[in-house]
Amino acid sequence: MTFRNKTAIAGIGETEFSKNSGRSTLHMACEAILAALADAGLQPNDIDGIIKMSANDDIQEIDLLRSLGLSNLRVFHDVPHGGGAACGTVTGAARAIAAGAADVIVCFRSLNERSERRFGYSKVGGGVGGYMAYNIPMGFVTPAQWVAMFGQRYLHDFGWTTEEFGHLAILIRKHASTNPHAMMYNREIDMEDYLNARWITEPLRLFDCTLDTDGACAVVVVSAEKAKQLKSQPAYIAGAAQGTGSRTQMMTSYQRPSISTLEEATATANEVYRIAELDPSRIDQANLYDHFTPMVLMTLESYGFAPRGKAPDLVRSGRLGLDGDLPLNPHGGHLGDGYLHGFSHILEGVRQIRGTANNQVKRSVKTTLATSGTGVPTSAIILSSEAY
Amino acid sequence: MSTYRKETVPIPVPSPITQPFWDATKEHRLLLQTCDSGHIFYYARSHCPNCLSSQLEWVEASGRGKLYSYTVAWREQSPDFAADVPYIIAAITLDEGPRMTSLLVETKPEDVEIDGAVELVWDDVSPEISMPYFRPVAKVGAA
Numbered sequence: 074m075t076f077r078n079k080t081a082i083a084g085i086g087e088t089e090f091s092k093n094s095g096r097s098t099l100h101m102a103c104e105a106i107l108a109a110l111a112d113a114g115l116q117p118n119d120i121d122g123i124i125k126m127s128a129n130d131d132i133q134e135i136d137l138l139r140s141l142g143l144s145n146l147r148v149f150h151d152v153p154h155g156g157g158a159a160c161g162t163v164t165g166a167a168r169a170i171a172a173g174a175a176d177v178i179v180c181f182r183s184l185n186e187r188s189e190r191r192f193g194y195s196k197v198g199g200g201v202g203g204y205m206a207y208n209i210p211m212g213f214v215t216p217a218q219w220v221a222m223f224g225q226r227y228l229h230d231f232g233w234t235t236e237e238f239g240h241l242a243i244l245i246r247k248h249a250s251t252n253p254h255a256m257m258y259n260r261e262i263d264m265e266d267y268l269n270a271r272w273i274t275e276p277l278r279l280f281d282c283t284l285d286t287d288g289a290c291a292v293v294v295v296s297a298e299k300a301k302q303l304k305s306q307p308a309y310i311a312g313a314a315q316g317t318g319s320r321t322q323m324m325t326s327y328q329r330p331s332i333s334t335l336e337e338a339t340a341t342a343n344e345v346y347r348i349a350e351l352d353p354s355r356i357d358q359a360n361l362y363d364h365f366t367p368m369v370l371m372t373l374e375s376y377g378f379a380p381r382g383k384a385p386d387l388v389r390s391g392r393l394g395l396d397g398d399l400p401l402n403p404h405g406g407h408l409g410d411g412y413l414h415g416f417s418h419i420l421e422g423v424r425q426i427r428g429t430a431n432n433q434v435k436r437s438v439k440t441t442l443a444t445s446g447t448g449v450p451t452s453a454i455i456l457s458s459e460a461y
Numbered sequence: 462m463s464t465y466r467k468e469t470v471p472i473p474v475p476s477p478i479t480q481p482f483w484d485a486t487k488e489h490r491l492l493l494q495t496c497d498s499g500h501i502f503y504y505a506r507s508h509c510p511n512c513l514s515s516q517l518e519w520v521e522a523s524g525r526g527k528l529y530s531y532t533v534a535w536r537e538q539s540p541d542f543a544a545d546v547p548y549i550i551a552a553i554t555l556d557e558g559p560r561m562t563s564l565l566v567e568t569k570p571e572d573v574e575i576d577g578a579v580e581l582v583w584d585d586v587s588p589e590i591s592m593p594y595f596r597p598v599a600k601v602g603a604a
Contacts, residue, residue, distance in 0.1 A: 206473035207504050208562050210592060212466075212534060212542040213550045221532035222552055229530070229575045275533035275570065320510070327552040328503075328560045332530065 075348045076171035078460040081300035081307035082163070084113025084293035085420045090256050090411030093188040094287035099132050101289035102183035103140050109291040114304030115177060117141040122178035124165045126158040126414065127151030129190065132183060148175040152315075155323065156362060156446025157337070159415025160454045164313035166294035167454075176295065182416040183289035191285050208325050217282055217365060219324035220448060221274045223332045224367030228276060230333040231382035235276045238366040239267035240388045242280040245363060245402050248395065249409020252431045256284055257409035276367075283364040286411035290420055297460050308423040311440065312349025312455035316341030324448035333382070335368070337451045338375035338444065345442075346377075349455040353377035356455070357438045358425050359399060360418035363406040368447040376442065376453075400434040415445040422456045462585065465566050465594060467544035469586040479505040481519055486591040489583045491522040493557055503559035524581030526555040526595070533570045553579055553595050567596035 086108025088094070088101050110117060120143055123134055134149045148169045152158035162180035169175050201209040213219065228234065246262045249255035262280055270279035300307035318336025320328040329336060346352060353376060361372045370384035378399060379387040387393065393401035404410045404421040411417060422441035424430035444453045463469045475483040482505045485492045495501045496509035497516040508515050529552040537543040551565040565573065566582060578598040583591045 200474035201471045202474040202476060204504060206475075206479065210472050210586075211550055211562055211564050212539070212545060212548055213562060214542065215538040218532050218534060218538065218550060222530045222550070225532060225575070226530040272533065272535035274538070275535060277532075325562065327529065327562060332552075 076167055076310075076313070077348055077350060078309045078311050078457065079171040079297055080167040080294055081297050081309045081460075082292050082419070082423050082456065083295045083300045083303045083307055084109040084111070084115065084305060085291070085423050086110070086112055087290045087417065087420055088288050090254065090286050090288035090413070091187075092287065094185055098183040098185055098289070099136055099140060102132055102137065102181050102291070105183065105289035105291035106137075106141065106179055106181055109179065109293045112305050113293045113295070115293060117143060118145070119177045120179050121145055122148030122166065122169060122175035124148065124162045124169075124178055124180050125151055126162060126182055127153050128155040128158065129184070148178060152452075154446070154450045156364065156414040157449035157451035159445040159452065160313065160419065160443055161315050161445065161452035163292060163294060163310065163419060163454050164315055164452055167310045167313045170294060170296050176299065178294045179291060180294065181289065181291035182413050184413065185287045186412065187285040187287050204322055213325070216324055217277055218274045220365040220368060221277045222327060223371070223448060224365070225276050227333040227367055227371065233385055235278070236264070236268070237370065237385035237388065238276070238281050239264055240385065241366045241369055242267055242408060244388065244393060245406045245408045246280065248403050248432055249405020252405050252410060254431060255405040255410040256286065257405060277365060280408070281366040283407040283412040286413065288411055288413055290413050290416040292419055292423070306427045308426045308456040308458070309460045310454060311351065311457040311461070312345040313453070314341050314344035314348060315450065315452045316344055317450045321450060326448065333371070335371045335375050335447055337449065338372050338447055341444070341451050341453045342376045345453045345455055349457075351440065351455060356399065356440055356442045357436060358403070358422070358434055358441045359401050360404075360406070360421045360441065360443045361401060362415050362418065362444050362446055363402060363408050364412065364446070366408070372444055372447060376444065395432055396435040398436060400436070403430055403432040403434050415443070418443040419454065422454075426456055426458045465564065465584045466586070468541060471541055472587055472590055478507055481505070483590050485519070486583070486593065487589060489591060491524055491581055491593050492519045493522050493555070493559060494518070495520050501557050501559060503555070503561050522581075523556050525598075526553045526579055528565065528573070528575055528577050528579055529554045529560055530575065531565060531573055549573060551579075551595060564594040565596065566594045572597070
């Protein structure tokens, strides 16, 4: 017995995404959480659990307790390891509610990653300890560089060129270009733009890389029974899982046998399909973590949508477009909508299930997959329109 | 002073477990660890990652290996390395088996070959620590 379809996302909320929010991360978290509660038809004092991402988050639970007037939390914890945690927060909420430990759990992400603390530019200075003592002093300081190493070996192992990264970047930016919420609204790119853009860290060019973003997202998780009584259409949590790989570091796990595949994603895929009792052919729409294009190719392979080394054929096939049979990141993903560390992908899945997305896909959507950060311990959820 | 970098911070801060490794760098010796079952590994740690033995010894690496993957840092992503771009960050598979991150030096981005042979060179970044970098092994017959 698993917790398949025992819980649901009953409400979603988000702020605008921008380069300068002009307000604190706590302020934006409260906005997103209040919007998610309103969407569900719930009040702040209905909340009895908060599960959040720990990395680069300066919001403590007690800050939220004070700010939202809460005093009765029964479940509260952090999920570690950066963007790998996003679906892990919802996974934790689903497990806790299915176990009877809480009734209404809020999960959120709030960042001023562009205006305050950038991931894409990092002053280190001084000395470095731990395993990063073997990486940082080599000038190996940002996620783009760490991920580029995976991408380079992927190209080598399967004989592709960087144009394959380009086809993916162009596709996701095309989706963003028709989403008014996206930071890259109305800013489509073509292959000439892609190839002429500057190198960031070869083989990654500018458009292979996500956008440091200010913004916040929140979801409300409740039991399936409770969700049916609430205001908005539930997105049932059919599957939810976390996974890890061998010789794990944060995006620098080069000591494992191969880095042209994603061990954590494969492990998480197996587990989320097991819990949902589905296989990849049953996924109607996918929102895959796209901080850097090479990792999306490997994610498509880990989740069984393409054989190993063949994801570029799938990207070129047209099947991932808004009118395809497996629409990918219709909101424009982290490459075009904004980089909320996996959280915006969860919200897009709920909207596609409800039929309320800005870029609602052509096919009917009964199931959606959301995946979280790659190259790190990670997580995924499958949402369903029905509690099968 | 560093041969290959304009700035020499950040530098590694040794821990009790890694101190022998960094001490050896001062003598330009690259140390790996081996356990009583003969597993060889990098980086320094308390237990063998293959069999969990804590009966460990230090062994000196040959300093030869192959380039497993690399990235060319064209755009500065840290003020600490701004003066060094472009530079080539490398994952090296040592002949002994373990894989380590390093810099690939004495070559140009357009000449880098994945799976090409590389050899160890040292950079004295501080009085206490030298950094192990790699350069391509000159091909026989090459000019």
